[in-house]
Amino acid sequence: MRTLRSTPITLVVTAFIVIGLSALITLAVVSNPGHSGSDARRHPLTIIQSGWGLGLLAFEVLGVLVVTNEYSSGMISATLLATPKRLRVLLAKVLVFTLVVFVVAEVMSFANFFVGHAVVSAYPPFPNVALNGHNVLRAVIGQGLDAALVGLIGLAIGAILRHTAGAITASVAVLFVLPLVLMALPTSWEQPVEEYWPTEAGSQLEQLTRQPHALTAWWGTGDLALFVLVLLVLAGFALVKRDA
Amino acid sequence: MIEVRHLTKRFGAKVAVDDLSFEVQPGMVTGFLGPNGAGKTTTLRVMLGLARANKGTATINGTSYQQLRAPMREVGALLDAKSYHPGRKARNHLLALAQAGRIPRKRVDEVLEFVGLSEVANRKAGTFSLGMAQRLGIAAALLGDPGVLLFDEPVNGLDPEGILWARTLMQSLAAQGRTVFVSSHLMSEMALTASHVVVIGRGHLIADSSVEDLVKKSSGSVVRLRTPKDELLTPRLVAAGATVQANGDGALMVSGLEASAIGDIALAAGVPVHELAPQEASLEEAFMELTRDDVEFHAQQAGARP
Numbered sequence: 327m328r329t330l331r332s333t334p335i336t337l338v339v340t341a342f343i344v345i346g347l348s349a350l351i352t353l354a355v356v357s358n359p360g361h362s363g364s365d366a367r368r369h370p371l372t373i374i375q376s377g378w379g380l381g382l383l384a385f386e387v388l389g390v391l392v393v394t395n396e397y398s399s400g401m402i403s404a405t406l407l408a409t410p411k412r413l414r415v416l417l418a419k420v421l422v423f424t425l426v427v428f429v430v431a432e433v434m435s436f437a438n439f440f441v442g443h444a445v446v447s448a449y450p451p452f453p454n455v456a457l458n459g460h461n462v463l464r465a466v467i468g469q470g471l472d473a474a475l476v477g478l479i480g481l482a483i484g485a486i487l488r489h490t491a492g493a494i495t496a497s498v499a500v501l502f503v504l505p506l507v508l509m510a511l512p513t514s515w516e517q518p519v520e521e522y523w524p525t526e527a528g529s530q531l532e533q534l535t536r537q538p539h540a541l542t543a544w545w546g547t548g549d550l551a552l553f554v555l556v557l558l559v560l561a562g563f564a565l566v567k568r569d570a
Numbered sequence: 571m572i573e574v575r576h577l578t579k580r581f582g583a584k585v586a587v588d589d590l591s592f593e594v595q596p597g598m599v600t601g602f603l604g605p606n607g608a609g610k611t612t613t614l615r616v617m618l619g620l621a622r623a624n625k626g627t628a629t630i631n632g633t634s635y636q637q638l639r640a641p642m643r644e645v646g647a648l649l650d651a652k653s654y655h656p657g658r659k660a661r662n663h664l665l666a667l668a669q670a671g672r673i674p675r676k677r678v679d680e681v682l683e684f685v686g687l688s689e690v691a692n693r694k695a696g697t698f699s700l701g702m703a704q705r706l707g708i709a710a711a712l713l714g715d716p717g718v719l720l721f722d723e724p725v726n727g728l729d730p731e732g733i734l735w736a737r738t739l740m741q742s743l744a745a746q747g748r749t750v751f752v753s754s755h756l757m758s759e760m761a762l763t764a765s766h767v768v769v770i771g772r773g774h775l776i777a778d779s780s781v782e783d784l785v786k787k788s789s790g791s792v793v794r795l796r797t798p799k800d801e802l803l804t805p806r807l808v809a810a811g812a813t814v815q816a817n818g819d820g821a822l823m824v825s826g827l828e829a830s831a832i833g834d835i836a837l838a839a840g841v842p843v844h845e846l847a848p849q850e851a852s853l854e855e856a857f858m859e860l861t862r863d864d865v866e867f868h869a870q871q872a873g874a875r876p
Contacts (some may be wrong), residue, residue: 400653403620404663404710407647408670410619410636569621 341434345441353440355534369534370455371465374442378469380534381434382525385427385473386497389480392423394490402570412565416485420558420566423481424474431473439466456556461534467528468531468543473529475550476501482557483511486564502526525552571596571749572617576626579612579773586612588773589626591814594751596717599744601642601781602753605861609773610753611649614722618647630718630819642671646711647720651703651727656696660687660706662697664713671714686735700727708736718749725759737763757857761785771861784856795822795831796845803841810835821845 355373381489396402423491439457446454455518479498487493505526508516517539520526530536531543541549572594576658577814587609587787594600604610615621617628619635627634630645638644654663664678666872682688685705690698695706704727720742725733744750754760760781769777769783778783800822804814812826821870823831829848836843 393653398656401655402653403649404653404667405670406620407649408642408667410641452795463814505848516804569615 336384337430338390338417340381340438341430344377344381344384344434345438347380348374348438349377349445350439351376356446356452359434362385370446370453371534373441374439374446374455375465375469378438379437381431382458382473382476382501383498384525385431385477386480386501388427388492389423389482390484390490390497391478392419393484394488394493397488400488405496405552406570413562416558416562416565420478422475427477428470428474431550432467432470435466435469435473438469459534464543465532465534466548470530471547472531475554476525478554479524479557482554482561485561486557522549524550571632571753572628572630572720572751573632574617574626574628576614577613577623577628578625579609579616581771583793586773587616587623587770590770590773590775592778593767594749594768596749597744597747597804598673598766599740599752599764601760601767602751602770603757603760603857604753604755604765606769607772608770608861610755610770611722612773613770614647614649617720617840618649619759620649622793640671640714642667642714642716644714644716645718645720646712646714646716647722648704648707648724649722651700651707654695654703654706656694658695658778659692660695660698660847661691665712668713673713676714677715681712684712685709688746701729701732704728704736706816708739711854714827716748717824719743719751721750721752723753723755725754732734733759742832752827769857776860784860792849793824793832794845794847794849795824795832795843796820797822797836797841797843799841802839803836806835806839807832823849844852 333519335515337454352373370451396405400492406412409418423536443454443457455462457466479500480493483497484490505523506521508520508523511519521539521541527541527546530540533540533543536542540546574590577587577590578585579600590609590613602613604608612621613628615847616623617630617635632636635641635645654660661678661682664682665675667673668675668678678690679688681693683785685708687702687705687709695703698706704724706827708721708724719740724740725736728736737759740750740752747856752764754762764781766780767777768775769784795803804822807814807824807827809860810827810831812824812832815823815825817823827835829846831848833843835848
């Protein structure tokens, strides 16, 4: 990962796009003099973090590529020759990836917050949010944790499916598409499913207060972490049992 | 030493390797021959733990590859030459492998120098020609200075100079007492490189012998004979139990009699002999003879209209 030029490029570009997009959206909302209706009811932190979904997507895709790249390039045979104990390969990938993504995502999340904070401050009438506010720090740190876990979804799905396009499609479906499909279901079905849907549950950590029909922040994160663990166990099983 | 015992590998209903057993001894180059699709690569992949056998075992120095403590220091393998990330520099590719195999960094520059890639070490491996990729693959195999080397079609894509280099390399590795196992479908190449061959077809063993024996066994006794008096000599040879065929270029191909017997008959008949040469089949011919019934993909006869 380190010696590939694409990894740092992906991360840096993602950071700029996410922070830039968040800043633009924040600017658009707060500079609109008639900020009435739904905008006014949104908490400023939610507005500041509005570009984060794109970051999650990028981390998830990176997670997929960390594994599928090896299969598409043929590097996997060299990797497994060097380390024939396959679970060790998966474990190493999980450790390195989690560490890198967690650190980068935390830096991104804080940068995102401070840029957004500065934009909001420029428009005094709009209520701002401080880092020492209730649960604000938790939400900002939580954003990075959520990103690392979502990235691991991508990594696990990549190890199970092996093909870049298929794995990206599947993991984006988990993150964005299926939650949208859920909305089409009758409310009585939608609410319990959405409540426990891993990526929805995991994003509760980014909320300041508990949302209606949602798990609490930490139960939600636990739900996401459990989902990631199950996927990783499946990935480990697939890696060990199948021919490379 | 490599030991393969009753190895069977199926892909769905298709049997790729069928109850295959053989040994590869150290100190010499052993060729692994077979037509395309015979199961050579599958056998190598099972040996290296990349694929799982349905039955049987393949062990290297007595243990399976996955159980080796320091696999890269015991076994070096070149499978698909392009098993690297195309965006990674050649040197970084080897550094990553060296790190995984706990091999000192300076060894990377040594092997790059050895395979002649020092000057392009900082180029992206994706820009390499097939020949350069093969050299990079060989460099990776040699990283851990292993005692057992497996090469799958190592001369593919090499130029004549590269082929000569690879041949000399394999022979010198064997001369150092290492076990060298080289697969190929190029018999002529193996005839020059290997001293022992394992031949498979459709997944099962066809021959496991020294190159010399294989050639001798397949040669039969065909003698090339040239004489100005065909019409006098042919009936006498046939009477002595030989089969005589005209070769088209004026020579006769005589089978069923030793060259000495033919010479004696000619002398007794007072017929001058201009050429009398026992023919040795090439390994190529020996191989074709052996695998005739086991070729996976028969092409239409050359020259036939598709």
